[in-house]
Amino acid sequence: MDKKYKLLLVEDDTSLGYLLSEYLGMKGFMVTWAKNAQDGLVKTETNVFDLAILDVMLPDMDGFELSQKIKTINPELPFLFLTARSLKIDVLKGFSLGAVDYLKKPIDEEELVVRINALLTRLVTDPEEEPQVSIYKIGDYDLNTDNFELRFKGEPIKLTGKEFDLLTLLAMNQNQLVTHKEILTTIWDKNDYFNKKSLNVFVSHLRKHLAKDxxxxIVNVNRRGFMLRVEEK
Structure with missing residues (x-):
């Protein structure tokens, strides 16, 4: 059974807080919602969380100060900021304080979930979890995520970093649709027109690498995303 990650959401906007709590709950997360910084501190003292999501603009204390107080309670708790501010200096301040990510409002709920999953996969380890797959079978190819290598019947094929990351994401979801948004936010950290054009170029490269089988x-699914399709022998 998949682990249910526990999230602390500190957001004073009632409408947004309710929306995010409900949406994240539907996606399998256990969400504790605090409507101000002081309540967030109390909940941090009385609960164990895997990730804190902090609004920067709070009525009683800004999110930057709150993050530092939370670190005195639980130094290991990773956090990300939500903010309507767009100034680069605010973004840099957030990262300098130890944030693992920084999302600007209005929040795209689907993108938030993708980012949370990516962060937790990277940051949270469970000693009882099964070891993650390190070699993906793709027809007659082997993709080894331990040594970043693609082989065809034992013959190595050189991939760039982005090509490897893209193929790994597709291989993890073999014969399933991976949306443009999921690919772009996971690999490029930004879903925009220019990165989408780059994605098409990398897909073309991968098709050439995989042409021996x-x-x-790699199928373009109704302009929604891509699927790595492997037919049965």
């Missing part, structure tokens, strides 16, 4: 194709 006719059972493999």
């Amino acid at each position: 006719s059972k493999i194709s």
Whole structure:
């Protein structure tokens, strides 16, 4: 059974707080919602969380100060900021205080979930979890995520970093749709027109690398995303 991650959401906007709590709950997270900084501190003292999501503009204390107080209670708790501020200096301040991510409002709920999952996969380890797959079978190819290598019947094929990351994401979801948004926010950290054009170029490169096995194709699914399709022998 998949672990249910516990999130602390500190957001004073009632409408947004309710929306995010409900949406994240639907996505399988256990969400504790605090409506001000002081309540967030109390909940940090009385609960164990995997990630804190902090609004920067809070009525009683800004999110930057709150993050430092939380660190005195639980130094290991990772946090990300939500903010309507767009100034670069605010973004840099957030990261300098130890934030693992920084999302600007209005929040795209789907993008938030993708980012949370990516962060927790990277940051949270469970000693009882099964070891993650390190070699993905893609037809006659082997993709090894331990040594960042793609091989065809034992013959190594050189990939760039982005090509490797993209192929790994597709291989993890073999024969399933991976949306443009999920790919772009996971690998490029930004879902925009220019990165989407780059994505198409990298997909073309991967198609060439995988052309030695006719059972493999990377399918463009109705302009929604891509699927790594591997036909049965």
